[in-house]
Amino acid sequence: MKAIVLKNIKKNYNEHVILDNFNLEVEDGDFVGIKGNSGRGKTTLLNIIGLLEKAEGTIKIYGETINFSNKRQKLNILKNTIGYLFQNYALVDDLTVYENLKIVLEKKSKKTAKSLMIDALNKVGLNEDILFKKVCTCSGGEQQRIAIARLILKKCKLILADEPTGSLDPENTQIVMNLLKQLNNEGKTVLLVSHDYDVIANCEHIIEL
Structure with a gap:
């Protein structure tokens, strides 16, 4: 089954073209890395797949065609299907x-x-x-692992990881990548964005923007 299908995706910021007729298919259970230089649209692509940004074209998540005007559909997918892992951990510090x-x-x-x-x-x-x-007293490595624990508890099928090791030292980077591999081995689909080629090398499939 296809976890993600994108067809003819177009995204502009003012007159700057970020994505132009972009197509992508990701199989359920894949571990896909997205690499590219700054400004090439890596995070934008992840945000479109994660329903955080609108775009022209067709988006399907596990066979369901996305209608951005359908708030109930969007909330249901965000709650039950998609899990995020951010560089800044997205935890509440206080x-x-x-x-x-x-x-x-x-x-x-x-x-x-x-x-x-x-x-x-x-x-x-x-x-x-x-x-x-309190989260604010935990180290960066601990906070990212707490964020992964949250993904485990959420039981999402699709993990979108945006520069998840960007703020970590090499030891914690390897810990996080090993945990993502473990989640992938358990059946979760992982889509990872990184500027670090050593991190991207951990992925089964690589897309360059």
């Missing part, structure tokens, strides 16, 4: 790790949620003691 993870477990009881969180944190190499630390 909240604890527990409070950040609870956001994707809103329907779970406190006891069940905590058990699931501990399991997810263990999978990314973090101890449960971190649960009640």
Whole structure:
């Protein structure tokens, strides 16, 4: 099954053409890297696939044709299908790790949620003691692993990773890439944007913009 299908995608910023009749197909379970120089539209492409930016053309996510005017469809896909991993982690600094993870477990009881969180944190190499630390006191490497734990808890099918190692040292970069590979091996589709060719080399398929 195709996880992503893009047909004749066009995107301009004012008069600057970012994407022109761009086509892409990504199979379910693929690990795809997108590389290219700054300004070539890597992040824009990821945002279009992630329904954060509109574009001309046809977008299908797991067989469902996207209608940007259909807010219910968009919210449903963002909630149940797509998970994001950002360079800046997209965590709430003033909240604890527990409070950040609870956001994707809103329907779970406190006891069940905590058990699931501990399991997810263990999978990314973090101890449960971190649960009640404020995110702002965690290192960059810890924060990115917390963000991956959140993806595990969300149970999304498609992971969009925008420069996920851009702020990390080589050791934490390798940890994050190993975790993304593990999620991919478990069946998740991963689309990763990076300017780092060593990071892109971890991907099964590479697209250059």
